[in-house]
Amino acid sequence: MTPLRLHSTRPLTGRLAPSPTGALHLGHARTFLLTWWHLRQRGASVHLRHEDLDAGRARPEHQQAIEDDLRWLGVDWDGPPVVQSRGLDRLQAALAALHARGLAYWCTCSRAELRQLQSAPQLGELELRYPGTCRGRWSTLEEAEREAGREAGLRFRVPSGEIRFVDQVLGPQRFDVQATVGDFLISRRDKTPAYQLAVVLDDADAGITEVHRGADLLASTARQLLLQRALGLPTPRYHHFPLVLDAEGRRLAKRVDSLSLATLRAGGVPAERVVAWVARSAGLSVPRAVSARELIHEFTLERVPTQPVRWLGTLD
Numbered sequence: 473m474t475p476l477r478l479h480s481t482r483p484l485t486g487r488l489a490p491s492p493t494g495a496l497h498l499g500h501a502r503t504f505l506l507t508w509w510h511l512r513q514r515g516a517s518v519h520l521r522h523e524d525l526d527a528g529r530a531r532p533e534h535q536q537a538i539e540d541d542l543r544w545l546g547v548d549w550d551g552p553p554v555v556q557s558r559g560l561d562r563l564q565a566a567l568a569a570l571h572a573r574g575l576a577y578w579c580t581c582s583r584a585e586l587r588q589l590q591s592a593p594q595l596g597e598l599e600l601r602y603p604g605t606c607r608g609r610w611s612t613l614e615e616a617e618r619e620a621g622r623e624a625g626l627r628f629r630v631p632s633g634e635i636r637f638v639d640q641v642l643g644p645q646r647f648d649v650q651a652t653v654g655d656f657l658i659s660r661r662d663k664t665p666a667y668q669l670a671v672v673l674d675d676a677d678a679g680i681t682e683v684h685r686g687a688d689l690l691a692s693t694a695r696q697l698l699l700q701r702a703l704g705l706p707t708p709r710y711h712h713f714p715l716v717l718d719a720e721g722r723r724l725a726k727r728v729d730s731l732s733l734a735t736l737r738a739g740g741v742p743a744e745r746v747v748a749w750v751a752r753s754a755g756l757s758v759p760r761a762v763s764a765r766e767l768i769h770e771f772t773l774e775r776v777p778t779q780p781v782r783w784l785g786t787l788d
């Protein structure tokens with residue numbers, strides 16, 4: 473595997489990339505504040521990108537609400553926000569190029585068929601490994617859809633072996649994508665480009681050198697590295713922040729209403745108290761209320777805990 477290409481000569485550029493599928497909650501506030509502090513303290517540009525490819529759940533009205541929440545927190549960005557779904561043409565061009573080079577193939581397997589192929593039933597929300605059923609099966613999209621009688625998705629042909637990278641928060645990482653995930657979808661059956669491809673192209677187009685996000689996306693980084701290599705795109709530095717969990721160890725996203733920033737704000741909670749809670753969760757000693765801007769130069773990436781943070785029911 474070729475070593476990571478480092479791009480120290482490119483201007484430091486990072487991004488905030490919310491999905492407009494609902495309200496921002498405390499967990500999002502934490503990720504975005506840590507991101508913003510780490511970027512702004514080094515003079516980096518900050519892009520805002522709404523990742524709205526999940527057409528079933530993304531809503532334009534959430535975009536405005538997210539921008540309002542970020543401003544309320546004291547988080548700003550440079551230039552107009554980008555909306556992911558507005559750049560579909562170049563995503564389709566990249567998909568066509570990968571297929572033309574033999575790096576992707578059409579797949580007509582249904583989810584039910586894939587479940588039956590598993591030798592042991594998987595538990596919970598674990599992703600099913602795709603066993604490569606359609607590798608070399610169809611020569612064209614038309615043939616695949618005619619013979620199978622259903623729409624086809626496009627899968628990336630994953631090489632075997634480990635992918636290694638160093639996360640700036642969580643340290644050295646290794647994933648065997650072929651052994652755990654298999655060839656993964658880069659275009660869904662409705663021909664919408666999948667998240668993994670969209671995020672790689674969007675980051676490259678925006679000149680992103682720094683990716684910050686929640687640790688729930690750590691494993692997908694290996695897939696994105698594979699796509700970057702296949703497409704000849706640079707690899708940013710990755711920073712994954714551990715999630716915020718409630719007292720029962722569940723992700724805060726499951727109880728978004730009670731801990732949404734909009735609910736806190738409507739209840740008269742000042743943004744400065746949310747900021748102070750986030751700062752303490754990142755190892756800073758701060759007063760009960762503090763503005764985001766005051767902490768730009770106080771924040772230290774090295775102090776961010778590498779374990780999930782517990783929400784104990786109070787901002788104090």
Ligand SMILES: [Zn+2]
Nearest residue numbers: 579580581606
């Ligand atoms: Zn298939």
